[in-house]
Amino acid sequence: MPARVSRTADLFRRFPTHNPSFKALLKQVQAVLRLDVTVLLLGESGVGKGRMAEAIHALGHRRERPFVKIDCANLPGDLFESELFGFEKGAFTDAKEAKPGKVEAAEGGTLYLDEVGSLPLPMQAKLLRVIEEKEFTRLGGHVPIRLDSRILCSSNLDLQALVREGFFRKDLFYRINIMTFVLPPLRERREDLPLLSLRMVRELAQQYRKPVRAIAQETHTILMRYPWRGNLRELHNVLERAVIVCDDRRLQPEHLPSDAFLEEDLVQAAFAQKWDLERLEGAYIREILVFTRGNNTRAARILGISRKTLIEKRKKYAIER
Numbered sequence: 001m002p003a004r005v006s007r008t009a010d011l012f013r014r015f016p017t018h019n020p021s022f023k024a025l026l027k028q029v030q031a032v033l034r035l036d037v038t039v040l041l042l043g044e045s046g047v048g049k050g051r052m053a054e055a056i057h058a059l060g061h062r063r064e065r066p067f068v069k070i071d072c073a074n075l076p077g078d079l080f081e082s083e084l085f086g087f088e089k090g091a092f093t094d095a096k097e098a099k100p101g102k103v104e105a106a107e108g109g110t111l112y113l114d115e116v117g118s119l120p121l122p123m124q125a126k127l128l129r130v131i132e133e134k135e136f137t138r139l140g141g142h143v144p145i146r147l148d149s150r151i152l153c154s155s156n157l158d159l160q161a162l163v164r165e166g167f168f169r170k171d172l173f174y175r176i177n178i179m180t181f182v183l184p185p186l187r188e189r190r191e192d193l194p195l196l197s198l199r200m201v202r203e204l205a206q207q208y209r210k211p212v213r214a215i216a217q218e219t220h221t222i223l224m225r226y227p228w229r230g231n232l233r234e235l236h237n238v239l240e241r242a243v244i245v246c247d248d249r250r251l252q253p254e255h256l257p258s259d260a261f262l263e264e265d266l267v268q269a270a271f272a273q274k275w276d277l278e279r280l281e282g283a284y285i286r287e288i289l290v291f292t293r294g295n296n297t298r299a300a301r302i303l304g305i306s307r308k309t310l311i312e313k314r315k316k317y318a319i320e321r
Contacts, residue, residue, distance in 0.1 A: 014055050015048075016199065019189035025181055032179050033060045038131075040176050041154040043183035046233030049154040050114060052183060057110040062150055065109030068102050072123075073115040080123050081139050085130075091140025103136055106149040116176065117157035117168060128172040151176070186228045186235065193224055193235075200236055201251055204243040212243055215251045222253055222291065234260075258291060258302045282317035285310070289319060 011030055017023055029052070032039060039056060041049040050069070057067040075083060082091075086101030103111060119127065130136045131151065135144045153176045162168035186193070198215055205212045215223075228234055238260045239251075246255040270280045285303065292298040300310040313319075 010059055011055060014051070016192070016195050017189060018191045018195065019184070022184055022189050022192070025183070028179075029056065029181060032056070036150050038151045038153070038176050038178045040159075040178070040180045041152065041183060042159075042180060043154075043156065044185050044231055045156045046231035047183040047185055048232050049156075049183055050112075052181070053110075053112045053114075053152045053154060056152060057112070057150070060110075060150070062109050066106050067110045067112065068106035068149075069112045069114055070102055071114050073118040075119075075123075077120060077123065081126065084127075085136045085138055087139035088141040091138070095140065098138070101138070103130065103147065103149070104138075104145060108148055109150070111149040111151050113151070113153045113176075115155055115157075116153040117155035117159050117162055121167070121169065124169045124172050128169060128175060131172075131175050186231045190224065194220055196232070196235065197223055197239060200239045201243060204240050208244055210243050210246060211249050212246045212251050213249050216253070218293070219251050219253050219256065221293075222256060253292065254298055254301070256291075258288060281313075282319070285313055285317065286319055289314075 011026055011033075012023075015022070015026055017026070033056060039053075041052055043049055053069075054067060057063060070084065081087075082099075082101065084101045084103050086099050086104055087095050089095055089098045113127075116127075130147060134147045136147060137144055159168055159173055159177075163170050163173050194215075197220070201212060201215060204210070223235075230237070238257060241257045241260070242251055242255040246252075248255075270283070275283075285299075288299045288302055289295075292302070296307050296310055296314075300307045303310060305313075
């Protein structure tokens with residue numbers, strides 16, 4: 001099988017989908033796997049930008065070399081240069097010996113700048129200079145070092161809006177915006193939920209040595225109804241918690257963590273409108289009954305009360321079936 005065909009198949013195995021738009025995006029990604037073009041990955045938090053960056057490296061021609069990730073959002077300003085470019089002995093008080101930076105560690109491979117939109121302007125200027133000149137110098141050093149790495153960037157922010165507002169350099173944006181892929185949120189590829197859920201459950205079951213191999217239809221119904229604002233990351237978190245407590249072959253609704261399905265809007269509304277505890281209790285019971293599809297026994301178990309007490313509270317708050 002030709003290498004290009006196998007890489008395409010592997011890309012689709014890594015990102016299974018029934019969504020036509022996402023399939024088209026994966027074909028576009030496949031076209032740049034063998035190229036050194038800079039790639040910008042955009043999308044909400046949790047959509048899988050990091051996994052896509054790893055796939056581009058793993059399936060590209062630099063796959064035998066290092067993949068180095070730089071978390072721009074958590075990189076202290078005073079450590080920016082030393083972390084990225086390294087330093088020579090004596091460059092500062094604690095520099096007892098020379099140390100290469102992350103850019104140097106990515107030699108011949110891929111340098112992934114995660115959440116590049118969070119970099120302050122002074123850091124952006126230094127990064128731009130390295131990308132443009134294809135070389136850098138260690139802190140305290142004088143010998144230029146050539147940059148031989150593929151550059152991938154990602155952001156969950158609207159970089160064009162940041163450019164207009166003066167928070168992101170226009171020239172840096174144009175340098176990293178050669179090929180841009182916008183990964184869709186999970187709510188826009190809802191038809192993939194059963195496929196993704198089952199794959200995650202089986203991987204987690206293997207990880208935790210659990211017997212679960214399938215997902216009950218009722219559980220699928222609950223998963224399909226939830227908005228998944230945290231996207232794939234939130235879905236994985238919920239399923240991980242469910243698999244850990246599941247000792248059956250099939251994942252049932254009662255295995256799902258009920259607190260994960262309590263809509264944030266309920267808490268926000270209660271706080272904004274200063275609900276009393278009675279009103280909040282009634283709203284919460286309604287949410288749990290929606291979650292259990294009206295099953296009093298399961299709802300009572302989740303709420304930590306008896307079935308009789310739940311029925312009494314349903315009458316009190318006029319919660320119909």
